[in-house]
Amino acid sequence: MQFMERMLFGDSRTWACSQARGDVLEVAIGTGLNLDSYPKDVALTGIDLSDEMLAIARARAAELGRDVDLRQGDAHHLPFADESFDTVVCTFGLCAIPDIDAALDEMTRVLRPAGTLILVDHVASSSRIARVVQSALEIITVPMASEHFLRRPRIKVEQRPFSIERVERFKAGLIERLVAQKHPA
Numbered sequence: 001m002q003f004m005e006r007m008l009f010g011d012s013r014t015w016a017c018s019q020a021r022g023d024v025l026e027v028a029i030g031t032g033l034n035l036d037s038y039p040k041d042v043a044l045t046g047i048d049l050s051d052e053m054l055a056i057a058r059a060r061a062a063e064l065g066r067d068v069d070l071r072q073g074d075a076h077h078l079p080f081a082d083e084s085f086d087t088v089v090c091t092f093g094l095c096a097i098p099d100i101d102a103a104l105d106e107m108t109r110v111l112r113p114a115g116t117l118i119l120v121d122h123v124a125s126s127s128r129i130a131r132v133v134q135s136a137l138e139i140i141t142v143p144m145a146s147e148h149f150l151r152r153p154r155i156k157v158e159q160r161p162f163s164i165e166r167v168e169r170f171k172a173g174l175i176e177r178l179v180a181q182k183h184p185a
Contacts, residue, residue, distance in 0.1 A: 012120045013037050013091055022086030027075050028093025032057030035066050045069040076102040083112045091120040094153050096146050108160050113185040123176045124150040154178055
């Protein structure tokens, strides 16, 4: 993973988390790799399906002296009231969540009007050759680990009540970073 972080993802975690404000939810927080990248003044909640990963995230939070509400839960059914968060962040998680539409619907539901959605993920490349490789990889990775390489979260976000504020793609279009604002009520 460290190789992928350095060679492919670059500063994407810092880029995403540094923009978070207010009450923040990180979906698919995993082992808490992003914890050190959030501003100190945010109220951070993290959710992940894996108790084992959350145990690592708890240890990382304690090591950093970071107060985080970490909960086990499913991105398809977020255990929060409507309009609970100012910012929702998901970095390198939508590629492994089985139903991207259900997850984005839930992120939209828990985000306050005019709230910010911040996504970073590996996506279908802008290079035809790379997409062929990604298609071949998915033959193995989707059944084994639910790891998708050909998704385009931006297209899904555009189908929801958001205004896209910023999109960046790099590394032959393999990585996409997106910031969107939920439409006011």
